[in-house]
Amino acid sequence: MDKRQVKGSGWRxxxxxxxxxxxxxxxxxxxxxxxxxxAERFGMSRSPVREALIRLAGEELVVTLSNRSTIVAPIEVRTFPKYVEALDIAQRMTTRLAAALRTAADLKQIASRQQSFEAAVQANDYLEMSEANKQFHLAIAKAGKNPYFTSFYERLLNQGQRMLHLHFEYIERTQDSYLLTDEHNQMFEAIRAKDVDLADQLAHAHTRQFQDNFINFMRENYTSDVSLSPLTTSGNKHARRD
Structure with missing residues (x-):
């Protein structure tokens, strides 16, 4: 990185x-x-570096240890079942609310976010795909008109972006499944039709597809000791790692 380009540009x-x-x-x-x-890498003092790390910690992307050193936050396989359980509930609820309460302006915003996602897929840019995917789902959440659900859901989506990156890579490499474009379009159509039950079902299937592909990736690349029972429509059975 050219230090002349970044020196003085601050923490951002x-x-x-x-x-x-x-x-x-x-x-x-x-x-x-x-x-x-x-600080040496970016040609800056430690102050903007420290500010950047604080902001990353706020997104739970880095962790400060007891000795005050900072590390990239681990991806906790053991807690993944609890994560995907929360994601499933939040995704289904926000999508249901969007189907019930969306306006024409909301539909326009969701469609725009989906177009951005499709463009990222065409470019095969996983980073842009994960960001565009998050923005698509946040547009749906905002259409549900409940800022508390939206805030909770956004936090889960932030936490899951690295796992989603692995998910994209796995699908692209193995061709065992398809990318999320079709599922997004189906969810959009259910929301446009104000079909609350179908929107719920599609949101649940969306989470389950993410869960299955991420676990398959982990089994293939890191550990064979991953055992997850499938998410169910009722939400009474949850993933578990033995």
Whole structure:
């Protein structure tokens, strides 16, 4: 990186660069982020580096340890069942509300976000895909007119972006499934038709597809000791790692 381009531009350059590298797994989970090393890399003092790390910590992308060192937040396989359980509930609820309460302006915004996602798919850009996917689902959540659900859902989507990146990579490489474009379009049509029950079903299937592909990726690349029972429509059975 050309230090002349970033020197003096403040914490935002550090934040955006590190965030992208964390989301794309260029910076691996658990990797140490040393303030002095980063300050030298970006040609800045430690203050903007520290500010960037604080903001990344707010998104739960980095973790400060008891000895005050900072690392890239681990991807916790053991807690994935609880994560996907919460994601399933939030995704179904926000999509149901959108189907019930959406306006014409909401539909226009959701469609625009879907177009951005499709463009990222065409470009085969996983980082843009994960960001566009998040914005598509947030547009749906905002159409549901409940800011508390939207805030909770956004936090879950932020936490899941690295896992989604792996999900995209797995689908693209194995061709065992399809990318999310068709599922997004089906959800959009259910919301446009104000079909609340169908929107719920599609949102649930969307979560289940993400769960299955992520677990298959983890089994293939990291561990064979992953056992998940499938999500059910009623939500009474949840994923579990033995």
């Amino acid at each position: 350059t550090v934040y955006e660069t590190l965030r992208n590298e964390i989301l794309t797994l260029t910076l691996q989970p658990g990797q140490l982020l040393d303030e002095n090393t980063l």
